[in-house]
Amino acid sequence: MAKAAAVSRQTVSRVINYSPRVSAEAKERVEQAIAQLGYVPSLAARSMAGGGSRILLAVFAGPAPGENPALPLDQLLLSGTAACGARGYRLLFEPTAPDIAPAEAAAQLAATLGAVQPDGAILLPPLDGVAELRAVLEMPRRIARETLRSDVEAPVNPGEAAAETLLGLGHRQVGFITGPGDPDRSRHWLGGYRRALAQKGSRAHRYFVADNRPDLTAVLDLAHSWLMPTIRPTAIITECADAALAVLYIAGTLKLRVPRDLSLITLEDHPALIRSQPPIAALHEPTATQFVAACERLIAARGAGTAHSAAPRTPPGLALIERSSLARAPRTI
Amino acid sequence: MAKAAAVSRQTVSRVINYSPRVSAEAKERVEQAIAQLGYVPSLAARSMAGGGSRILLAVFAGPAPGENPALPLDQLLLSGTAACGARGYRLLFEPTAPDIAPAEAAAQLAATLGAVQPDGAILLPPLDGVAELRAVLEMPRRIARETLRSDVEAPVNPGEAAAETLLGLGHRQVGFITGPGDPDRSRHWLGGYRRALAQKGSRAHRYFVADNRPDLTAVLDLAHSWLMPTIRPTAIITECADAALAVLYIAGTLKLRVPRDLSLITLEDHPALIRSQPPIAALHEPTATQFVAACERLIAARGAGTAHSAAPRTPPGLALIERSSLARAPRTI
DNA sequence: CTGAAAGCGCTAACAG
DNA sequence: CTGTTAGCGCTTTCAG
Numbered sequence: 001m002a003k004a005a006a007v008s009r010q011t012v013s014r015v016i017n018y019s020p021r022v023s024a025e026a027k028e029r030v031e032q033a034i035a036q037l038g039y040v041p042s043l044a045a046r047s048m049a050g051g052g053s054r055i056l057l058a059v060f061a062g063p064a065p066g067e068n069p070a071l072p073l074d075q076l077l078l079s080g081t082a083a084c085g086a087r088g089y090r091l092l093f094e095p096t097a098p099d100i101a102p103a104e105a106a107a108q109l110a111a112t113l114g115a116v117q118p119d120g121a122i123l124l125p126p127l128d129g130v131a132e133l134r135a136v137l138e139m140p141r142r143i144a145r146e147t148l149r150s151d152v153e154a155p156v157n158p159g160e161a162a163a164e165t166l167l168g169l170g171h172r173q174v175g176f177i178t179g180p181g182d183p184d185r186s187r188h189w190l191g192g193y194r195r196a197l198a199q200k201g202s203r204a205h206r207y208f209v210a211d212n213r214p215d216l217t218a219v220l221d222l223a224h225s226w227l228m229p230t231i232r233p234t235a236i237i238t239e240c241a242d243a244a245l246a247v248l249y250i251a252g253t254l255k256l257r258v259p260r261d262l263s264l265i266t267l268e269d270h271p272a273l274i275r276s277q278p279p280i281a282a283l284h285e286p287t288a289t290q291f292v293a294a295c296e297r298l299i300a301a302r303g304a305g306t307a308h309s310a311a312p313r314t315p316p317g318l319a320l321i322e323r324s325s326l327a328r329a330p331r332t333i
Numbered sequence: 334m335a336k337a338a339a340v341s342r343q344t345v346s347r348v349i350n351y352s353p354r355v356s357a358e359a360k361e362r363v364e365q366a367i368a369q370l371g372y373v374p375s376l377a378a379r380s381m382a383g384g385g386s387r388i389l390l391a392v393f394a395g396p397a398p399g400e401n402p403a404l405p406l407d408q409l410l411l412s413g414t415a416a417c418g419a420r421g422y423r424l425l426f427e428p429t430a431p432d433i434a435p436a437e438a439a440a441q442l443a444a445t446l447g448a449v450q451p452d453g454a455i456l457l458p459p460l461d462g463v464a465e466l467r468a469v470l471e472m473p474r475r476i477a478r479e480t481l482r483s484d485v486e487a488p489v490n491p492g493e494a495a496a497e498t499l500l501g502l503g504h505r506q507v508g509f510i511t512g513p514g515d516p517d518r519s520r521h522w523l524g525g526y527r528r529a530l531a532q533k534g535s536r537a538h539r540y541f542v543a544d545n546r547p548d549l550t551a552v553l554d555l556a557h558s559w560l561m562p563t564i565r566p567t568a569i570i571t572e573c574a575d576a577a578l579a580v581l582y583i584a585g586t587l588k589l590r591v592p593r594d595l596s597l598i599t600l601e602d603h604p605a606l607i608r609s610q611p612p613i614a615a616l617h618e619p620t621a622t623q624f625v626a627a628c629e630r631l632i633a634a635r636g637a638g639t640a641h642s643a644a645p646r647t648p649p650g651l652a653l654i655e656r657s658s659l660a661r662a663p664r665t666i
Numbered sequence: 667c668t669g670a671a672a673g674c675g676c677t678a679a680c681a682g
Numbered sequence: 683c684t685g686t687t688a689g690c691g692c693t694t695t696c697a698g
Contacts, residue, residue: 007684007685008684008685008686009675009676009677009685010677010684010685010686011683011684011685012676013676013677013678014677014683014684017677021683021684022683022684023683023684026683026684038443038447040443040444040447040448041448041675041676042381042447042448042450042674042675042676043377043448043449043450044376044377044378044380044381044386044450044674044675044676045377045381045674045675045676045677045690046675046676046677047377047676047690048375048377048378048381048674048675048676048677048689048690048691048692049675049676049677049678049689049690050676050677050678050689050690051676051677051678053377062411062414062415063411066604069407069411072407073406073407073410073411074402074405074406074407074410077406077407077410077426078395078396078402078406078428081395081426081427081428082395082428085427085428090425090427090449091426092423092425093410093414093424093426094414094418094423095411095414095415095418110371110373111373114371114373114375115373115374115375115376116376116423117375117376117377180604180605215578215605215608215609216549216575216578216579216582216605217578217581217582217585217609217610220553220579220582221582242549242575245548245549245550246549246550246553246579248550249549249550249553249554252550271399271513272513272548272549275548276548276550277550340668340669341668341669341670342669342691342692342693343668343669343670343693344667344668344669345692346692346693346694347667347668350693354667354668355667355668356667356668359667359668374691374692375690375691375692377690377691377692378674378690378691378692378693379691379692379693380674380692381673381674381675381676381690381691381692381693382673382674382691382692382693382694383673383674383692383693383694384692384693384694
């Protein structure tokens with residue numbers, strides 16, 4: 001190929017690797033030849049020659065059949081491939097086998113690492129907490145490691161944060177509706193909600209809890225039964241966006257106005273929340289954003305000094321999308 | 334590595350490639366050494382040496398920002414990686430850039446093909462209809478090509494099929510509620526519904542159409558407005574599962590019984606449909622199933638004669654999941 | 667059934 | 683700034 005541009009293969013290599021040590025003239029010729037011949041460098045060859053594989057590995061917990069993944073995989077796939085593709089990288093999603101011991105999962109991961117030799121790997125939650133897997137990423141040929149959450153900070157619990165927000169607005173009857181998705185996650189978030197209420201709650205505080213991950217019709221029934229009586233929640237947290245819309249609808253049929261009579265917040269963001277009347281607030285882990293950031297750090301880390309990026313890690317935390325579904329609690333019940 | 338087993342690299346290669354031409358004895362030794370040293374063959378090296386990359390490429394239409402993909406990407410990712418992983422393959426998802434001309438998309442694809450050199454590629458809908466892309470997969474180093482639909486059969490339109498099913502049950506007032514997701518797809522399916530009604534419909538038939546892709550609260554309102562009056566649909570098709578559940582709830586509040594007073598069918602299957610009361614029928618393209626089948630054909634095709642698998646292509650068609658939400662139309666309106 | 671030789675396409679490391 | 687020399691880890695092809 002190279003010879004078509006009357007230069008050596010090395011110069012071609014330099015050009016496609018954006019080395020500054022190429023004369024403008026040579027670069028020109030090479031680029032022209034590349035365009036003409038439709039030349040595309042082979043990933044495999046580059047990887048083997050030590051130039052980096054230009055592959056990033058996203059490891060997620062493969063859910064047992066019938067179970068839901070703990071993550072919005074489609075969002076991650078979309079935003080991740082876009083971010084990586086823009087920089088000439090590829091993103092490979094790899095599930096861990098469901099229901100296996102950490103040690104086995106670690107062995108599996110090590111095998112994948114050996115076979116693919118990615119330039120970096122991301123342990124997606126809840127895998128980021130598994131010490132065995134983190135260890136595997138430490139050891140081998142300096143594979144940069146990333147997780148979504150900062151390694152330092154304690155992860156924030158969305159359920160807890162949402163409850164605190166509502167308590168801060170003076171609400172005393174706060175409801176929580178779990179959603180489908182990973183049961184462990186539901187449990188964890190619900191736990192956060194309980195903690196917040198227990199901590200700040202006086203006797204006047206009341207729990208309204210649906211911990212059974214109700215489906216849509218069940219949520220509608222439930223909302224009706226909660227909002228009909230005089231003693232009712234003045235604020236409701238829903239794990240999934242659908243449920244919030246369902247509650248909003250029920251509130252409407254009962255002539256309750258959001259947010260005057262009822263505040264609503266959901267732990268999953270969704271485009272439909274913007275268009276609803278009123279728009280519904282969301283307090284969620286910005287998973288996709290963090291994922292893209294992690295990918296970019298990984299890509300940036302290539303060539304940089306240490307593997308484990310010392311790059312600026314913006315504290316991830318939660319994203320509170322305030323919309324007009326939140327208000328102070330009404331004076332009287 | 335190989336020398337640890339007291340054989341040549343060749344023999345190792347044969348063992349890991351399941352060549353039959355190895356003595357049981359040598360095989361034993363090699364396998365032991367492999368386990369001991371934690372040896373993993375490098376994908377890149379195998380690919381470069383011509384042994385096949387063991388990578389499958391899934392090409393999908395990258396949606397414009399804000400738009401939804403036309404496919405259940407998370408399902409495809411889950412089932413696809415599982416299927417490929419079980420056979421030692423990897424699955425790489427690659428989006429086409431949104432809003433570009435077919436020719437450009439083709440160039441992009443060609444570049445990816447050159448860089449990754451997958452053993453096979455799958456054009457996910459709606460890309461499978463783009464001639465330029467299909468052409469790219471024909472040409473190069475015998476990359477096996479697959480699509481979800483059979484190349485021969487005309488794709489079946491789920492909207493049309495659902496409408497026909499209901500017409501066959503004697504329904505004359507049939508509703509159709511579009512959902513979020515790819516707008517083109519909505520349009521297409523709605524068109525099928527219209528065609529079916531126009532074809533079989535007498536004057537007595539009535540259309541109830543929501544073509545504005547309503548969100549959940551809008552669906553709830555809509556269902557109420559449809560089902561309240563005396564002249565109302567006796568059957569409703571919803572594009573997405575949520576909407577079906579919403580309609581079911583509204584029917585309940587209006588004392589309409591499903592399926593006696595109202596038949597329900599949705600074009601998206603979802604676990605929640607099984608648990609609802611009654612369970613709701615779904616008529617959907619079994620995308621994930623077809624995708625897994627396509628992957629397996631691709632993997633099987635490696636080594637086999639022709640690239641373009643002449644393997645038995647089971648007619649894909651649609652999957653009608655009958656549940657108790659379907660019944661004959663009531664005698665009187 | 668097993669070994670030896672050659673090379674896949676690139677990039678690092680070193681000269682010029 | 684550019685060219686030369688190796689060699690990455692495997693598999694193919696060809697001999698034993």
